[in-house]
Amino acid sequence: MSVGELGRVAMDPFSQLILLIALVSFFTFQWLFHSVSPWVSSRISPGFLRLSHKQKIEWNSRTVSTFHALLVGLFCLYILFFDDAVNQDPVWGDPTLVKINVGITTGYLISDLLLIFYYWRAIGDKFFVVHHVAALYAYYYVLGQGMLPYFANFRLLAEFSTPCVNQRWFFEVLGYPKSSKPNIANGVLMALVFFMVRIAVMPVYYCRMYSVYGTEAFYRVAFGGRCAWICSSICLDIMNVMWMHKIARGCYKVLRSGQHRKTDVQENGKTD
Template sequence: MNLLFYVIASKSFFILLTKVIIPKTCSQYLKHEKLSENQKSEFALRMSSNFHAILVSCICLYLILFDETIRTDPVWGYSELVATNLTITVGFLLADLLVMSSSFEAAGGSWTLCFHHVGSIYAYSLAIRNGVLLYFANFRLLAEISTPFVNARWCLATLNMKDNKLYFINGVLMAAVFFLCRIAIMPFFYYMAWQVISTESYQRMASTVHGVIASIFSIYVVLFDTEICKDFVWGYSEAAGNSLANTMGYLLADFCLMMWFGFEVSGGSWAYCFHHIGSFYAYYLAISHSFLLRVANIRLLAEFSTLFVNARWCLASLDLKDNKLYFINGVLMTFAFFLCRIAIMPYFYYMAWQVINSKSYESVSFLLHVSWIGVCLMLDVFNCIWFVKMIRGAFKHMNYAESHSTPSKVAANDVYSVVNGAKVKGLGKTSQHDDSKND
């Protein structure tokens, strides 16, 4: 709520600055220079842009150089100042879009600039809203250092000072700063991004995003997609197909990252690889043959439990195991896992039996029949094993809490490793992926 207030306040301030403060303050100078109305409007926008660029650039440099919180953890690192800096930028971009929309040509707007603003607002809003990748979002703001030189060039050109030595000096500085802050920095930025992508924390973020999307898609398809309910075997709808395609893309990307970076870095395991291969194969059969799409989406309901599994890992990584939120999330995780992966099994296989005995299923080939049943059985064996480990870990945690008033870090790590099916080598190293992330 506070961040939303900052965005609204920033937008209101920059509109006031552009429409009232700058025109009033510079009215005599602009009148003396005999600028057109369009030039006066663009001048106000560019001065507002300069104010924003200088402000956020100073904050940005301070954060990159001195804020250890976001430097230590580029994925989940959070500080109020970095979030505030991004809200200032989002407010400015909204104000700039609003002013441009009211007088597009007069404000010197362009469709390229509009797309730039919309894309930036979307990216920064995601970072602010989810408290993720704030370091990278702030790093991108280094580009604003070149903005004052770009605006100064326009002002000098508008004042017919192209033959002035100042125009040449500013042009050299603009080219140099633009190159340094927007071009030369690219290799380092993408190298740093590549390093972050290899971490388990980033992959869990991707897993969480996929879990949210897959859960929404599958719930819609199962409950509200009337087209696919007409025929359980060959029924087809765009929503059902897109839901599976989205999951196939995620499984393929996650599998490739695990293979590239190795299990120790990415937190993967061989069981997790077999899970991905089996799921990908089953969903491919469903999409390529337009076969059992509703049944496949029912399997995707298991993704709802992934959100709590990843939240548990994040809380443990932040040393919040003694926090009440960690306990509440653990209860919700166990309940969601049981509901979405274990309790649903009798209904699923009853429905599968009904489908197999239906008339429309008679045309299904033997390979399709064996493939989808075999993959479902394999995934459910994994689910049962993981759930048993969860229950054992929960009992171990409760027994330990009864015998010790203050749990030690060693026991806490042991409990966590059992709950998530990980193999721990040494004190405090929870290395393996939660094998229960996807289905």
């Protein structure tokens, strides 16, 4: 295919629509961060107004990430259950719906990267930068060449763990004791959901990857696309295992503190 033909393919109406979706997504998430989250948070949670400037920045960032996670996560489930073309041909199946979902996520990731760099002292995190860049590198091939829609969509399942992770931070910054019932319930739910959507699904993901390895469809994927697919998957899963380890330790500590508190109350009840 010539350069001219590549240019025409890149500028087809659907590609322009995906570009528009990514741009709208970027500006929407910027608007949610700068305007919507502060306005809504100050009315829903009085504790928001007592936060420091850095805490408010992180609060708004996490609010936006929760909204994004629920939006693309639900879209992801719909594709996983009802998009037969993608499920039957995981490498080259019709990527229309996946491209729309990935376009939304691309806009969010670029928006979040911009905020991370601009507010580095408040929300800067090198692991999140690596995570976002690795994801964007892989999504470039999905959006640009329509390859690997099943695997791109499957990766977005991980977003379902985000709301609980953010809620833990909200409880902490609002002063909820780690041994409080809301904190314990959220901690247990966070560990379970994180394990289910990021760790337990690994065998399914890599078995499906192995099933297409060496096939004609696999070799039709450009070398750069294969590197983006395999290397990004391994990189993201290494970080997922690291995060799972931290979450499991935190959940264990919260459960232990809750058990100690319950024991103390029982002992005090006996002595009174």
